[in-house]
Amino acid sequence: xxxxxxxxxxxxxxxxxxxxxxxxxxxxxxxxxxxxxxxxxxxxxxxxxxxxxxxxxxxxxxxxxxxxxxxxxxxxxxxxxxxxxxxxxxxxxxxxxxxxxxxxxxxxxxxxxxxxxxxxxxxxxxxxxxxxxxxxxxxxxxxxxxxxxxxxxxxxxxxxxxxxxxxxxxxxxxxxxxxxxxxxxxxxxxxxxxxxxxxxxxxxxxxxxxxxxxxxxxxxxxxxxxxxxxxxxxxxxxx
Numbered sequence: 001x002x003x004x005x006x007x008x009x010x011x012x013x014x015x016x017x018x019x020x021x022x023x024x025x026x027x028x029x030x031x032x033x034x035x036x037x038x039x040x041x042x043x044x045x046x047x048x049x050x051x052x053x054x055x056x057x058x059x060x061x062x063x064x065x066x067x068x069x070x071x072x073x074x075x076x077x078x079x080x081x082x083x084x085x086x087x088x089x090x091x092x093x094x095x096x097x098x099x100x101x102x103x104x105x106x107x108x109x110x111x112x113x114x115x116x117x118x119x120x121x122x123x124x125x126x127x128x129x130x131x132x133x134x135x136x137x138x139x140x141x142x143x144x145x146x147x148x149x150x151x152x153x154x155x156x157x158x159x160x161x162x163x164x165x166x167x168x169x170x171x172x173x174x175x176x177x178x179x180x181x182x183x184x185x186x187x188x189x190x191x192x193x194x195x196x197x198x199x200x201x202x203x204x205x206x207x208x209x210x211x212x213x214x215x216x217x218x219x220x221x222x223x224x225x226x227x228x229x230x231x232x233x234x235x236x237x238x239x
């Protein structure tokens with residue numbers, strides 16, 4: 001991942017960049033050398049990284065930063081870096097399952113989450129705009145939110161637990177302008193002027209400049225009143 005090596009030709013993606021930014025592939029974090037290492041020092045970075053991770057500092061960004069602190073060789077400390085999400089945790093034991101989670105509607109526009117292992121991190125975010133209209137995280141054993149726009153995702157994580165993900169099921173979209181990039185992952189989706197009687201009628205417009213994807217395990221209905229403006233991107237696909 002030699003982004004600070006002046007011998008690397010400009011205009012070409014390296015392994016770390018390609019892995020973390022390529023669409024529909026790769027991953028969210030990559031650890032690698034960004035310049036030549038030093039034989040007598042580089043192994044110490046890996047050794048200290050492993051010690052931090054196994055002693056409870058399993059956050060990639062924290063472990064990577066702390067691995068450089070004991071080094072007396074400044075050049076070597078700069079030779080290895082993290083590309084991608086520094087919040088990424090690592091499992092340090094066989095992961096368990098957060099098996100008692102309940103995600104239930106609360107009133108007409110809220111969600112209540114309980115049955116969560118104490119100390120879990122709960123994240124709720126709006127699904128149609130990648131969390132722009134609603135996004136919140138809290139470390140707790142349960143929480144209730146109001147005024148959450150539907151559809152939404154619920155993600156629950158905890159050290160050495162398999163992440164819990166609750167996707168929307170049946171989604172209806174009408175009287176909506178999709179102005180931001182969004183990725184909707186659900187069971188079925190219907191979008192148009194009047195696809196349900198439970199919401200105000202109106203067109204669904206993917207605005208110019210936005211890129212929206214609907215991905216489902218079942219049917220996708222694009223009814224009259226669904227519009228993709230010139231300059232917008234839209235993709236509909238089923239698994």
